[in-house]
Amino acid sequence: MNGTREPCAPPRGAADFCLSCVLTTALVVAAVAGSFAYLGIDFAAFFSAGAAADMGRFAASFFPPDLEPEFLRKTAYGAIQTFAVALIGTLLAAAAGLLIALPAAGRHGTAAGRLARFALNLLRSVPELVWATLMVLAAGLGPFAGVLALALHTTGVLGRLFAEAIENAPPQPEQSLREAGSGGVAAFVYGTLPLVWAQAVAYGLYRLEMNIRMAAVLGFVGAGGLGQMLYFHLSIFQQAQAATVLIAMLALVLAVDTLSDRLRGWMG
Structure with a gap:
């Protein structure tokens, strides 16, 4: 024995846990991206000036409420x-x-x-x-x-x-x-x-x-x-x-x- 201590190897459990986190995150991101692609939502049309004007007119049609x-x-x-x-x-x-x-x-x-x-x-x-x-x-x-x-x-x-x-x-x-x-x-x-x-x-x-x-x-x-x-x-x-x-x-x-x-x- 020369009195020196060998460095300890990192525990395998921590590495496996990180790998599981990366795989889980990748699966969640893929599922979210696939859901948006499958639904085919047109965000450009949703946030356009025409859509905002239509939503404004629709909201305004609720006022004033009927208080009879x-x-x-x-x-x-x-x-x-x-x-x-x-x-x-x-x-x-x-x-x-x-x-x-x-x-x-x-x-x-x-x-x-x-x-x-x-x-x-x-x-x-x-x-x-x-x-x-x-x-x-x-x-x-x-x-x-x-x-x-x-x-x-x-x-x-x-x-x-x-x-x-x-x-x-x-x-x-x-x-x-x-x-x-x-x-x-x-x-x-x-x-x-x-x-x-x-x-x-x-x-x-x-x-x-x-x-x-x-x-x-x-x-x-x-x-x-x-x-x-x-x-x-x-x-x-x-x-x-x-x-x-x-x-x-x-x-x-x-x-x-x-x-x-x-x-x-x-x-x-």
Whole structure:
């Protein structure tokens, strides 16, 4: 030994990681470039002076909005209907999601857990617009189809979130109640549910905010509310009336967001 130390070779893991990053970045860039090439978007025409003038004239056609008392009453009724569709759909989804979350959290065996998780994955993998289209065909035009569409999709989302919350809850309180002779339902209600209740309500309020926006969109496929009004007036080129409906949508979303934030702050 001559007392000198040989330089250490760089770890192979770092080199492999960098290579993976380069390959991933190249694939993403190629996918983005290929998407633009496949779609054939004419950006030159989009940013031309003529296109800007056309967009300006189209935007100007929405002003001033229609503020006639009769139309305002009709719009207010549509806003109430939109809120009711979102609220009822969310409440139904919260109840169904909690019921499915129990087996999904592994409380009724492995087979039941896998079946429940498959059902939740299926429900939330289908977008609300697709559910609404199917429900319109099954139940007819109107807000009932919107309620069913929101309830089906939101059940899949809330059920998964509720199941994860139940799985992550400390098991000691429920186990203590069971050892003291309490039944399974009572042990869950008094031992686990209080630990996840605030989180579950927060999830429900967040989904209500999202469902308010989606309920307005579902009207485009005949599910009632402001969306159906907006589609009708745009289809016959009544931009002033459409502007009033858009303002009502914005006001409704802002009101629900504000109320939801205050409720979450009060609960927190």
